[in-house]
Amino acid sequence: MSDPIDQAQLNQLNQVQRTPKDYSVVSLKVCDECENEIPLERQRYGAITLCIECKNKQEQQAKRYF
Numbered sequence: 001m002s003d004p005i006d007q008a009q010l011n012q013l014n015q016v017q018r019t020p021k022d023y024s025v026v027s028l029k030v031c032d033e034c035e036n037e038i039p040l041e042r043q044r045y046g047a048i049t050l051c052i053e054c055k056n057k058q059e060q061q062a063k064r065y066f
């Protein structure tokens with residue numbers, strides 16, 4: 001038997017791990033998913049590991065949990 005509240009908390013924890021907010025971390029120069037180049041303006045945000053396309057896909061997948 002799984003408690004729905006515990007499951008919601010787990011989902012939240014997973015999301016925090018997927019989107020790190022540590023801006024001191026240097027961004028990747030190429031996307032971790034598709035190996036496309038990440039634009040310099042985007043790299044400046046710090047801790048960027050995905051190109052805009054893959055980031056959008058990831059966010060859309062995350063929204064399906066709600």
Ligand SMILES: [Zn+2]
Pocket residue numbers: 031032033034035036050051052053054055
């Ligand atoms: Zn990508």
